Amino acid sequence: MTLPLIPPMLATPGTLPPTAQDARWAYETKQDGQRAVVYLQGDGTLLLRSRSGDDITAAYPELRPLGEALRTTSAVLDGEILALDEQGRANFQLLQSRMGLAHAPARAARMAARTPVHLVLFDVMHLAGRSLVKVPYSRRRGRLEELSLEGPYWSTPGAVVGHGTEALEATREHGLEGLVCKRLDSLYEPGVRSRAWIKIRNMHSEDVIVGGWLPGKGRIAGLPGSLLVGQFAADGRLRYVGGVGTGWSEAERTELAELLRAGATDVCPFDPVPHVASARWVVPRLVGEVRYSVRTRSGLLRQPSWLRLRPDLAPQDSAAHLRDDV
Incomplete structure (x- = not known):
């Protein structure tokens, strides 16, 4: 592999930032799935690695076409693999039937037809041969959205800047797992559980x-x-x-x-x-x-x-x- 291996940055459990600092933060929906770092070589291939670094590509064959989405542009992306219920909400129990099949490609293909997954993308750490880990979140997020990565089994949901209280309440009203608060000026810290990202779980x-x-x-x-x-x-x-x-x-x-x-x-x-x-x-x-x-x-x-x-x-x-x- 020519792309650098980048372990995912982790969020710290906590509460909403102070109201006076609200405008300095972005808010994303917390997803209940399997964390995945996505490696696009720019040659049509796709590699998925779990949070522990294991190759899980073969477990999710429906995501392979994502390898061609950026054509010849290489990238390392951060995201979460979900299984969605009838209401379109992440259901970890459904996802469990898909996990652990990286060494059973035939079974993975059968399960993909029965319970397809959806990959939510929320960060880009390397793009077109350039590292973005020392680029602030706000700029990384802008670069990610410019890639327009929307497909049958993947998407790039938006983030809300400010309005943290309203964003958290919206996740509760819709029965979602919670919220991730990300400081706009935060750098990407590979493998670090950082206070620059705060996760709030709805309980x-x-x-x-x-x-x-x-x-x-x-x-x-x-x-x-x-x-x-x-x-x-x-x-x-x-x-x-x-x-x-x-x-x-x-x-x-x-x-x-x-x-x-x-x-x-x-x-x-x-x-x-x-x-x-x-x-x-x-x-x-x-x-x-x-x-x-x-x-x-x-x-x-x-x-x-x-x-x-x-x-x-x-x-x-x-x-x-x-x-x-x-």
Whole structure:
């Protein structure tokens, strides 16, 4: 390869910039997909590398025509590979069926016909033989948009300068994962998690009912490593919605261990019984509140973390009920 290998710049979790600095930032929709650095040699070929540097080109055959989009101009681009649901929103669960197929091209081709991906482009780090990593974001973004990279399986969505509060609210209203704030004067820092890029993830919170747990390992052996939680379906069954393994202090973990031991039972309270190895069941009487990003199509909570116990709520009186659209 004649193009330089450039690991992707990473964003730091945070909050919106101060209002007084709003005009110094651009705002892009945070996408829930697989990060990819795109190498266009200018000879019609395409190379995709994951965040870890692995060659993932063969996993996404529908993106190969992008190699000819700039004709003889070479480029290194930054983007995110998405799988879109019926509403046109990124769905990581759908994407998982496409990931990991770089060494199975025949299967990748079949999956591409069934679940095509879409590549969102948001930066350019090298263009026509010239490095752009020391060029400010605002100018890089302008160069990227001038390339007019729009196709059947790729696009270059716009960025909004200023109006951060409104941009974040728009992502919430449309059920999107969140927002990435990028300082207009920021340089591209390969492989660095930089404060010049800030990511804000939209999170939801709901009540859940604890129906089991998994033992911790190492220093937390004998204590809960994760809680198995559920919510009531319309027919009254307690449906499993996932395992929660983060969000506790040491004192809270110890308190939970005592409550779980007191409620131990040999009967699984979930219907249907989830396939969770080494699960220990409890009488479903503890209500807690969790934070999560999105639900999968099967109703599981993605990236859940524990917020607090709700001793003020009884299971049947809580808001721990599955949504009708799950």
